[in-house]
Amino acid sequence: MSKTSEIMDVYKAKMMPTYAPAAVIASGKGVTVSYPEGLMLYDFTSGIGVQSVGHCHPKVVKAIQDQAATLTHCSNLFANEPAVRLADKLVEISGLDGKVFFCNSGAEANEAAIKLARKWGAANGGRYEVVTFRQGFHGRTLATVAATGQAWCQEGYDPLPVGFAYADYNDIESVKAAVGEKAVAIMLEAVQGEGGVNPATPEFMSAVRALCDEKNLLMICDEVQSGIGRTGTWFAWQGYGVKPDLFTCAKALGGGLPMGALVASAKFADVFTPSSHASTFGGNPVAAAAALAVIDVIEEEGLLENAKAMGEKFKEMLEEFADKYDKLLDVRGKGLMLGLVTEGEAKDVVEALRAQGVLALTAGAHVVRFLPPLTISEGDLGEVQDMMSDAFGCVFGE
Numbered sequence: 001m002s003k004t005s006e007i008m009d010v011y012k013a014k015m016m017p018t019y020a021p022a023a024v025i026a027s028g029k030g031v032t033v034s035y036p037e038g039l040m041l042y043d044f045t046s047g048i049g050v051q052s053v054g055h056c057h058p059k060v061v062k063a064i065q066d067q068a069a070t071l072t073h074c075s076n077l078f079a080n081e082p083a084v085r086l087a088d089k090l091v092e093i094s095g096l097d098g099k100v101f102f103c104n105s106g107a108e109a110n111e112a113a114i115k116l117a118r119k120w121g122a123a124n125g126g127r128y129e130v131v132t133f134r135q136g137f138h139g140r141t142l143a144t145v146a147a148t149g150q151a152w153c154q155e156g157y158d159p160l161p162v163g164f165a166y167a168d169y170n171d172i173e174s175v176k177a178a179v180g181e182k183a184v185a186i187m188l189e190a191v192q193g194e195g196g197v198n199p200a201t202p203e204f205m206s207a208v209r210a211l212c213d214e215k216n217l218l219m220i221c222d223e224v225q226s227g228i229g230r231t232g233t234w235f236a237w238q239g240y241g242v243k244p245d246l247f248t249c250a251k252a253l254g255g256g257l258p259m260g261a262l263v264a265s266a267k268f269a270d271v272f273t274p275s276s277h278a279s280t281f282g283g284n285p286v287a288a289a290a291a292l293a294v295i296d297v298i299e300e301e302g303l304l305e306n307a308k309a310m311g312e313k314f315k316e317m318l319e320e321f322a323d324k325y326d327k328l329l330d331v332r333g334k335g336l337m338l339g340l341v342t343e344g345e346a347k348d349v350v351e352a353l354r355a356q357g358v359l360a361l362t363a364g365a366h367v368v369r370f371l372p373p374l375t376i377s378e379g380d381l382g383e384v385q386d387m388m389s390d391a392f393g394c395v396f397g398e
C-alpha cells in the first residue's frame with residue numbers, strides 16, 4: 001500500500017468530510033509542493049493564498065525556529081515583543097495611523113471587525129447593521145457566514161445572526177438601497193476571492209468611501225485573501241487610493257502559521273476597551289515572528305514589484321490561452337490574484353492542471369483561480385505554461 005492511500009484511508013475513516021482532498025502533500029519548497037511519493041508540483045494556490053513568500057522560506061523557517069526556542073506563548077496578560085513589533089509594522093505598511101488587534105484566522109479577524117463596528121454603532125445612534133455583498137466571502141463562523149451573502153455556505157445553519165444586509169458588488173445604487181436606518185458599516189473585499197476573482201472598479205471603491213463618509217458608516221475592507229502583497233500593493237485597497245476605517249488580514253500574514261489581524265484607523269483605535277474582546281492565542285509570539293519575517297522578505301526581495309510584473313506576464317499568458325480556446329471566456333484579477341473564466345466546470349480544469357503538475361483552485365463553478373507565490377519567476381511561468389498547454393489540450397481538445 002502506498003503512503004498516499006494509507007493516509008487517505010485513515011483520513012476518510014477519521015476526519016469529518018468537510019473537505020474532499022485530492023491527494024496528500026508531504027512537503028513544500030519555494031513555489032513547489034511534493035506528494036509523499038516524491039512527485040513535485042507547482043503550487044499556484046500558495047496553499048490558498050497563504051504561502052506568498054513560498055513554502056519554507058529560509059528566513060521564515062529561521063524566525064519560527066528561533067522564536068520556538070525562546071517563547072512560544074505567554075498569554076495576553078503580558079506583552080510580547082514580536083506581536084508589538086508586528087503591530088507597529090502593520091500600521092506602518094498600511095499607512096492607517098491606528099492600532100491592531102491580533103487573532104488567528106480570517107473569520108476571527110472579520111468577527112472582530114463586526115464586533116468593533118457594532119460596539120461603536122451602539123454608542124453612535126444604536127446602529128448595528130453591516131452591509132455586505134452577494135458573491136462576497138468572509139469566513140465560516142456564524143456571524144461571518146451571515147456576512148457572506150451566499151446560500152451555499154448558509155444552508156442548514158439557521159437561525160443565523162441578524163444584522164446583515166446584502167448588496168450587489170460594483171453597483172453603488174444597490175448599496176445605497178441596502179443602507180438602512182440601522183446601518184453602521186459596509187464590509188467588502190477590494191478584489192473578491194472565493195466569489196470569482198472580481199476586482200472592484202475604482203469608481204465603486206471611491207463611491208463606497210464617499211457613501212460611508214456621508215452616512216457616518218465604517219468602511220471595512222476584508223484583505224484576508226488580497227492582502228500582504230498579493231495584488232502588488234501591501235493591501236488591495238491601496239491600489240484604489242481610498243482608505244478604509246478598518247481592514248482585516250490573515251492567510252498570508254503568518255507565513256504558514258495561523259495569524260489574523262484587525263487594523264483600525266486612529267478614529268476607531270480605542271473602541272475596544274479592556275476585556276471587551278480577546279483571543280487566547282492572538283498575537284502568539286511564534287506566529288508574530290513568522291509574520292515579521294514574511295514582511296521582511298517581501299521588502300527585501302522586492303515582491304510587491306514582482307507581484308505586479310509577474311502578474312502582468314501571467315495575465316498575458318492566460319489571455320493567450322483564452323484567445324486560443326473558445327471555452328475559456330475571460331481573464332480577470334489583479335497582480336497575482338487571477339481568475340480564468342470557463343464555460344464548463346472549473347473543477348474539471350483544475351483536475352487536468354493537477355494531472356500535469358500545476359495546482360490551481362476554483363472560485364465558484366466557472367472560475368479557475370490562481371494565487372501563485374509572489375516569488376515566482378519568468379522561468380517558473382515558462383514551465384507552467386507548457387503544463388497548462390497540455391492540460392487545456394486534454395480538457396478542450398487541440
Ligand SMILES: *Cc1c(COP(=O)(O)O)cnc(C)c1O
Nearest residue numbers: 105106107137138139193224225
Ligand atoms: C479565506 C477568507 C476568509 C476566511 O479566513 P479563515 O482564515 O479561513 O477563517 C475571510 N475572508 C476572505 C476574503 C477569505 O478569502
